[in-house]
Amino acid sequence: MRRVLIVSDSHGRNDNVQKAIEKAGKIDLMIHLGDVGRDYLQVERMSGVPTYMVAGNNDYGGFLRDMSIIYIESHKVLLTHGHRYGVHFGVDRLRYLALENQCDIAMYGHTHVPFLDEGEDVTILNPGSVSLPRQAGYEKTFMIMEIEDDKITYHLESI
Numbered sequence: 001m002r003r004v005l006i007v008s009d010s011h012g013r014n015d016n017v018q019k020a021i022e023k024a025g026k027i028d029l030m031i032h033l034g035d036v037g038r039d040y041l042q043v044e045r046m047s048g049v050p051t052y053m054v055a056g057n058n059d060y061g062g063f064l065r066d067m068s069i070i071y072i073e074s075h076k077v078l079l080t081h082g083h084r085y086g087v088h089f090g091v092d093r094l095r096y097l098a099l100e101n102q103c104d105i106a107m108y109g110h111t112h113v114p115f116l117d118e119g120e121d122v123t124i125l126n127p128g129s130v131s132l133p134r135q136a137g138y139e140k141t142f143m144i145m146e147i148e149d150d151k152i153t154y155h156l157e158s159i
Contacts, residue, residue, distance in 0.1 A: 002073060004029045004145040005047065008081075008109030009129035011058065012037025014046065016130040019159040020142040021047050027144075029072065033109035033127065034059060034081030056081040056109060073147050075105050082108030082126070091117065091124050098122045105152075114141050114156050123152070130159060 005027045010017050014037070021030070030047040032040075034056025044051045055064035059081075067080040078098045085093040087110050098106035099122060106124045113135045114128035128141035135141075139158040146153045 001146055001148040002029070003027045004031060004072060004147075006031045006033065006107060006125070006127045006143040006145060007130050008033035008127050008142075009035045009056070009112050009132060010037060010043070011035050011129075011131050012039070013131040014039065014042055016140060016159060017043055018046055020130050020157075023157060023159055024142070024144055031079060031107060033079060033107055034064075034083075035109060036062075036064070040064060052079060054079045054081055057083040069101055069103060072105075072145075074150060075147075075152070076101070076103045077105040077107065078103040079107050082110040087111055087126075091115070094124060095119070095122050098124070114143070116143075116154055116156070118154075123154075125154060127156070 005024045007020050030051040032053040034054050035058045053064055070077050094106050108126050112129035115126040117124045127143035130140050133140050141158050144155040
């Protein structure tokens with residue numbers, strides 16, 4: 001089984017990223033979907049596993065891209081913060097972007113609200129925020145993606 005930790009919107013609160021890493025347990029990969037904060041290199045080192053990050057609307061002067069496409073097992077995954085695709089108003093533009101790039105999974109942040117839509121063509125997800133949640137209950141959240149025999153399950157967790 002392959003386990004992927006997905007976090008977003010830590011806004012420099014690396015202690016909360018560390019809490020998510022500790023709570024997640026054994027992971028094989030970490031993804032940070034933007035608004036990392038100033039020390040994104042520290043975040044990359046914290047997990048001890050390969051880490052992918054994209055730039056959020058509050059990430060300035062770094063070397064992070066606005067969007068990346070990676071492979072996790074046989075899945076082509078689009079990573080973006082989402083602010084350039086109007087995610088506050090829905091995920092249609094993000095879904096089309098994923099389909100245009102032949103991705104079967106699209107991950108985004110920005111809204112600070114967890115979201116999961118396991119659609120027929122594209123799964124779209126948002127792990128919420130590990131620092132500044134905005135959903136009812138205001139839990140600081142992250143997601144674990146587990147892949148076993150090409151079957152994917154997603155788990156929303158809180159720190």
